[in-house]
Each structure stands twice: as C-alpha cells, then as structure tokens.
Amino acid sequence: MEQQHESGDEFQxxxxxxxxxxxxxxxxxxxxxxxxxxGKRVVIIQVTSGNKGSAxxxxxxxxxxxxxxxxxxxAARRLEVTEVVFLRCMxxxxxxxxxxxxxxxxxxxxHRPDVIITHDPFRPYALHPDHRAVGLATTDAVYPTAxxxxxxxxxxxxxxxxxxxxxxxxxxxDQPDKFIDITETFTRKIDALRAHVSQIGDAEGLExxxxxxxxxxxxxxxxxxxxxxxxxxxRR
Numbered sequence: 581m582e583q584q585h586e587s588g589d590e591f592q593x594x595x596x597x598x599x600x601x602x603x604x605x606x607x608x609x610x611x612x613x614x615x616x617x618x619g620k621r622v623v624i625i626q627v628t629s630g631n632k633g634s635a636x637x638x639x640x641x642x643x644x645x646x647x648x649x650x651x652x653x654x655a656a657r658r659l660e661v662t663e664v665v666f667l668r669c670m671x672x673x674x675x676x677x678x679x680x681x682x683x684x685x686x687x688x689x690x691h692r693p694d695v696i697i698t699h700d701p702f703r704p705y706a707l708h709p710d711h712r713a714v715g716l717a718t719t720d721a722v723y724p725t726a727x728x729x730x731x732x733x734x735x736x737x738x739x740x741x742x743x744x745x746x747x748x749x750x751x752x753x754d755q756p757d758k759f760i761d762i763t764e765t766f767t768r769k770i771d772a773l774r775a776h777v778s779q780i781g782d783a784e785g786l787e788x789x790x791x792x793x794x795x796x797x798x799x800x801x802x803x804x805x806x807x808x809x810x811x812x813x814x815r816r
Contacts, residue, residue, distance in 0.1 A: 591746065593621045595693035597684060597718045599674060599710040600630040601652035602776040607751035608697050609659065609769035610762025610794070611807045616660040617765070623663040623691045624656060625684070627714050632671040633779060645671075647778050655775035659768060663691070674709070676701075676716040682732055684721035689740040696722060700750035700810060715750065722748055723814050749809035756808035759797060763805045766794060 594615055598604045604612065604624055615622050631645035649666060656664050667683055674680065688696070700706065701715030725731045727744045749758065762769060770787050773780065780786055791805065798806035 591620070591694035593623070593691065593693045594695045594697060595623045595625060595687065595691050597625045597627065597687070597696060597698045597714060599627050599699065599708070599714040600633065600671070601626060601648040602630075602655070602773065602779050603699070603711070604652075604697075605655050605659075605769065605772045605776070607699070608749075608807055608809075609655075609772050610765045610805070611697075611760045611809075612659050612661060613765035613768040613772075614760065614762065621663075622659075622661045623665070623687075623693065624652070624661055625687050626652060626664060626666045627674060627680075628669045628671040628710060629666055630671050630779075641671075644778070648776075651776045651778060655772040658772045658775060672710060674713040674717075676713045676720065680713070680717040681721045681725060684718050685726045685732055686735065686740065688721060688726040688745060689735055689743050692743045693745055695747045695749055696745055697749045697751065697809070700753040702750075703752055703754045706752070711752075719748065745814055747814060748812045750812070751807070751809055753808065753810035756797075756810050758809045758811045759801050759806045760809070761798075761801070761803040761805070762794060762807050763798075763803050766791065766805050 596604045612622055629645035630648040631641040633648060634644045653664060696718060698718040699711040699715035701712045706712050722745050727742055729736060729742045770790060774783050794805035797808045798804055
C-alpha cells in the first residue's frame with residue numbers, strides 16, 4: 581500500500597466538489613487546512629446547499645439553505661479558503677446526468693485544478709445518493725470530458741479552454757492509498773466543523789469521534805492523525 585503524507589508540492593490548485601455543506605470539512609478539513617497553510621489555492625464547489633438538512637418538518641427549505649451556505653462560508657473562512665461556488669442543485673435530488681456533468685466541467689475549465697477532491701462513488705454500500713451522484717458526475721467530468729474540446733464546445737466560445745486534471749482524490753474510500761498528516765491541523769478541522777451549528781448543534785463528542793477516526797486512519801503511518809484518500813492519476 582502506498583503511504584504518503586505530503587500533500588504534493590508539484591500541485592498548486594485543488595478543487596473540492598462536494599454534495600452538502602460540511603462534507604468538505606468532514607471528509608478533508610484537515611487536509612484543506614494543510615493546503616492553505618502551504619500557500620496552495622483551494623476552491624470549494626458546493627453542489628447543493630443542503631436545503632433539506634433539517635429535522636424540523638416545519639422548516640423553510642430556503643432558510644435552511646441560506647443558513648447552511650452562511651455556515652459553509654464561515655467554515656471556509658476558518659480554513660482560509662477564499663473561493664466557494666454554490667451550484668444550488670436540489671438537496672436529495674442530485675443525479676449524475678449530463679446537466680450536472682456540464683456544470684462540473686464548467687467549474688474545472690474555469691478554475692483549472694491540478695487535483696480534484698470528491699466523494700468516492702465506488703465505495704461499497706455508500707448510502708447517500710447525493711454523495712454517489714456527485715462523486716460519479718465529477719469523475720465523468722474529469723476524464724475525458726473536461727480534457728477534450730469537442731465536449732461542450734459552447735464553452736470554447738465563452739473562453740473556457742479544455743483542462744487536464746492530474747489526479748482525483750476520493751475521500752471516504754474503502755481502500756485508501758494516500759494518507760495526509762493532519763496532526764498539526766486537526767484542531768482547525770474541528771473549528772471549521774463547529775461552524776456548522778445547524779447540523780452538529782453544540783458538537784458534544786465531535787472532537788473525540790473525529791480524533792478516534794483520524795487515529796485509526798494513521799495507525800500504520802509515521803504520524804498520529806490522518807485523513808485518507810484513494811488517488812486516481814489522470815496523466816494519460
């Protein structure tokens with residue numbers, strides 16, 4: 581198994597494509613903190629605004645979405661991420677169709693990431709349909725769609741050139757092969773997660789649970805706490 585702890589000095593721009601506000605922090609918050617500390621550019625593409633993410637049956641979905649967008653902006657600020665884009669797809673109704681693929685391709689051609697970080701759509705028993713859909717649509721957007729000019733040629737007329745992304749990093753993977761040392765950025769991950777008050781409340785027990793998971797991921801590594809990814813290289 582490949583065991584890596586550096587984020588990858590050759591890469592400068594990282595783009596996260598995630599289904600719901602808080603997914604980026606749960607899946608890769610410590611890694612994002614490391615990247616921004618290293619001076620890397622990080623962009624978050626937020627596919628839904630989580631407008632159905634409330635246990636209150638009387639909640640207004642538009643207000644839920646507004647709250648969750650504000651929480652994500654604050655979490656991003658705590659991680660020193662300055663670029664957040666909301667696609668505002670409907671929570672719980674995301675499909676890995678051509679429309680979503682075009683929107684992700686547009687983001688790839690606009691922001692031109694070296695690495696894309698997203699949900700692993702191939703993990704056995706990945707239960708949330710939005711997570712699967714976002715991961716699959718993003719994968720389909722990276723190769724070959726964003727790379728080749730005959731896909732969505734109207735982008736060319738808008739000045740959006742094809743782009744070749746070097747790697748996809750899947751979080752939540754069943755068999756990860758890249759382990760990022762988040763020992764020094766773990767507290768920033770937790771701080772960012774605490775911004776999502778509507779989802780975690782007073783965050784009782786959050787740090788303990790996240791630390792236990794990070795320790796488990798780092799058990800065979802030369803550091804204490806980790807986030808883990810399955811890497812697919814796209815250099816063809």
